[in-house]
Structure formats: C-alpha cells, structure tokens
Amino acid sequence: MLADQALALFDGQLKSQNRSEHTVIAYHNDIAQFLNYLGQEKSCDPGEISLEEISVEWVRSFLGDLTDQGLERKSMARKLAALRSFSKLMCKEGYLDHNPVQRISSPKLGKKLPDFLYLEQMEKLLKTPDCATVLGARDQVVLELLYGSGLRVSELAGLNQEDVDQDQMLLRVRGKGKKERIVPMTEYALKAIQVYLDMREHSQRPLLLNYQGSRLSVRSIRRILDKLALEAGLPQHIHPHMLRHSFATHLLDGGADLRSVQELLGHAKLSSTQIYTHLTREHLRQVYDETHPHAKSN
Incomplete structure (x- = not known):
C-alpha cells in the first residue's frame, strides 16, 4: 500500500474512534510531516512511498532532525505517538509485518516547575x-x-x-x-x-x-x-x-x-x-x- 492511501485509512480510523477534530488534524499532520521528510531524503513524491520503506532507522532519523530543529520534547512525543498509532493500524490491517516504531522510546518529559509567589x-x-x-x-x-x-x-x-x-x-x-x-x-x-x-x-x-x-x-x-x-x-x-x-x-x-x-x-x-x-x-x-x-x- 502507498503512503497516501495508508494516511487516508488512518484518518478514517481516528474519526471512527470519535477522536476530536483537533486530534485527527494533528495526527494527520504529524504523519504527513514524516512522509514529507522521507520523500525529501529519498528524492521522491511522499505519496508514492510504499509502507515497506518505513523503518526504525528512518523514524529515528526523522526524530533526530526534529531535535536539531529545536522542537520541544512534548511535541516530539506527540509525533512519535502518532507514528506509533499509524504503524499499529497498518500492522493490524496486514499492510506491515512489523511495527517499526515499537522499539523507539518516547522522549522523557521534564516536569515543569510550578509557578509560585515569593x-x-x-x-x-x-x-x-x-x-x-x-x-x-x-x-x-x-x-x-x-x-x-x-x-x-x-x-x-x-x-x-x-x-x-x-x-x-x-x-x-x-x-x-x-x-x-x-x-x-x-x-x-x-x-x-x-x-x-x-x-x-x-x-x-x-x-x-x-x-x-x-x-x-x-x-x-x-x-x-x-x-x-x-x-x-x-x-x-x-x-x-x-x-x-x-x-x-x-x-x-x-x-x-x-x-x-x-x-x-x-x-x-x-x-x-x-x-x-x-x-x-x-x-x-x-x-x-x-x-x-x-x-x-x-
């Protein structure tokens, strides 16, 4: 299955779970961003990428690029969660034989110190x-x-x-x-x-x-x-x-x-x-x- 078809399937799955419109859009954009990154690295149209081309190495490379851009850990964790859900669905539907995101740990989120008055x-x-x-x-x-x-x-x-x-x-x-x-x-x-x-x-x-x-x-x-x-x-x-x-x-x-x-x-x-x-x-x-x-x- 091609990536753009998989993304449409993923969107439908999220909507069937009664996820909020904000969540559906955010997860869609996160997956699309990863596919665009993969397309740039492979010099091809993101929509023409096959699911079999998604690997743990490419996901880690994508996250590393986000780190270099200074993206906050909280945002990176959400993108990884979107990729994890996406890959899990593709495995369930039989379009992937393994989950390339399963072995990647979410970034540890530092606790924000509470505001207080002197x-x-x-x-x-x-x-x-x-x-x-x-x-x-x-x-x-x-x-x-x-x-x-x-x-x-x-x-x-x-x-x-x-x-x-x-x-x-x-x-x-x-x-x-x-x-x-x-x-x-x-x-x-x-x-x-x-x-x-x-x-x-x-x-x-x-x-x-x-x-x-x-x-x-x-x-x-x-x-x-x-x-x-x-x-x-x-x-x-x-x-x-x-x-x-x-x-x-x-x-x-x-x-x-x-x-x-x-x-x-x-x-x-x-x-x-x-x-x-x-x-x-x-x-x-x-x-x-x-x-x-x-x-x-x-």
Missing part, C-alpha cells in the same frame, strides 16, 4: 482586599485559605460553613475523587472567616458567596485573583494553583518535612510533592551564594 509578593497580595466591604472580606478569605491551607480552587469553592471547625481551627476538605481530608487553617484565616460571616446577610450553607448570594464558582475565584493581582501591582498573572504552590514551597523553605506537606496537600503519591524540592533547592542555593564567604569567587 514571600514578599504573597504578603503584598494578602494586604490588597478592602475588608471594610463584604466582598473585600470574602476575597480575604479566598486568599487566606488558598495560601494558608494550600487548598485547590475546587476544594475552596466547595466548602460549606459546617466544614469550618473554628474551635480547633480545622477544615474538612473534599479533594480529588471526593476524598475527604482535614487540614489546619491559620489564625489569619479564622479571623478573616469570622469577619466575613459577621458582615454577610445571607445564611446559606456555602462558605463563600457571590454578590447574588449563590455559591462562589471556581471561575469567579479566578477572576477575583486576577483583580487582586492587578490592584497589588504584581507583574505576573496569578492563578489559584500558584497560591497552593506558594503554600507548599514556603512550608518546605521553613523546614517542613516532605511527608507532612504531602498530607496537607492531599497528594496520593509522594512523587507529586517532590517537585517542590527543586524550588527549595533553588532557594538554598541563593542563600548559600549570598551568605557563604567562599561560595563565589571575586
């Missing part, structure tokens, strides 16, 4: 809401719980008044998979909650309400952070998870052990928490460079 930035943000108004008092609660207890934005939006144990300064939080955990809150958070509830006219169960008296949504919390960051004069876009990242980073910088931070964040695996050690290592390096007399040569 302590001075966080303190500036915490001082921004106007707590003399009910909405400002509510926004203060948003900041204190996202940062002070490391909540996910969905966990914050889902809090009810009965989830707050003011005597023990604890929160009952429903995390991923509706798993419940108990997390502490700061004195600042407790005071903010008390001020807000005293000013509020509505008695509904949700802890946080919008101006209409309904539960505050995740989208609204994101908009609140955008507004507060602008008012605080912070240079970067602030999203809710940045405050959760800041919570974890500042705890580890302060000497908290990794297991405790894992429990507080509600991570099922310790590996999910370990990414923050990269951030604290950067902090330690900075402290070391700035304070040790032999850290840097003059």
Whole structure:
C-alpha cells in the first residue's frame, strides 16, 4: 500500500474512534510531516512511498532532525505517538509485518516547575482586599485559605460553613475523587472567616458567596485573583494553583518535612510533592551564594 492511501485509512480510523477534530488534524499532520521528510531524503513524491520503506532507522532519523530543529520534547512525543498509532493500524490491517516504531522510546518529559509567589509578593497580595466591604472580606478569605491551607480552587469553592471547625481551627476538605481530608487553617484565616460571616446577610450553607448570594464558582475565584493581582501591582498573572504552590514551597523553605506537606496537600503519591524540592533547592542555593564567604569567587 502507498503512503497516501495508508494516511487516508488512518484518518478514517481516528474519526471512527470519535477522536476530536483537533486530534485527527494533528495526527494527520504529524504523519504527513514524516512522509514529507522521507520523500525529501529519498528524492521522491511522499505519496508514492510504499509502507515497506518505513523503518526504525528512518523514524529515528526523522526524530533526530526534529531535535536539531529545536522542537520541544512534548511535541516530539506527540509525533512519535502518532507514528506509533499509524504503524499499529497498518500492522493490524496486514499492510506491515512489523511495527517499526515499537522499539523507539518516547522522549522523557521534564516536569515543569510550578509557578509560585515569593514571600514578599504573597504578603503584598494578602494586604490588597478592602475588608471594610463584604466582598473585600470574602476575597480575604479566598486568599487566606488558598495560601494558608494550600487548598485547590475546587476544594475552596466547595466548602460549606459546617466544614469550618473554628474551635480547633480545622477544615474538612473534599479533594480529588471526593476524598475527604482535614487540614489546619491559620489564625489569619479564622479571623478573616469570622469577619466575613459577621458582615454577610445571607445564611446559606456555602462558605463563600457571590454578590447574588449563590455559591462562589471556581471561575469567579479566578477572576477575583486576577483583580487582586492587578490592584497589588504584581507583574505576573496569578492563578489559584500558584497560591497552593506558594503554600507548599514556603512550608518546605521553613523546614517542613516532605511527608507532612504531602498530607496537607492531599497528594496520593509522594512523587507529586517532590517537585517542590527543586524550588527549595533553588532557594538554598541563593542563600548559600549570598551568605557563604567562599561560595563565589571575586
């Protein structure tokens, strides 16, 4: 079978699997790019290439060329996944007797370090809401719980008044998979909650309400952070998870052990928490460079 016929067959297979139009187009373009590369190397029309000409050596050569062009590993991994699916289908249909991509490992994707706020930035943000108004008092609660207890934005939006144990300064939080955990809150958070509830006219169960008296949504919390960051004069876009990242980073910088931070964040695996050690290592390096007399040569 010729390559252009195989590509049409592959497109039909993806569509029959109810893949999104974006996925079908992306995979089609990835295979077409490989075939164009092969055609250029063989000095022939890509559509005239026979499937039998596709080999592990040519796939590796193609990936090597992409590396030389500076393509990100994430994009390379997707192209390899497209080639793997394409070859698997051709084997299944009997047009290839072996999968030339099977022996090629996907490139390892480096974990992106999470964005976080430095302590001075966080303190500036915490001082921004106007707590003399009910909405400002509510926004203060948003900041204190996202940062002070490391909540996910969905966990914050889902809090009810009965989830707050003011005597023990604890929160009952429903995390991923509706798993419940108990997390502490700061004195600042407790005071903010008390001020807000005293000013509020509505008695509904949700802890946080919008101006209409309904539960505050995740989208609204994101908009609140955008507004507060602008008012605080912070240079970067602030999203809710940045405050959760800041919570974890500042705890580890302060000497908290990794297991405790894992429990507080509600991570099922310790590996999910370990990414923050990269951030604290950067902090330690900075402290070391700035304070040790032999850290840097003059």
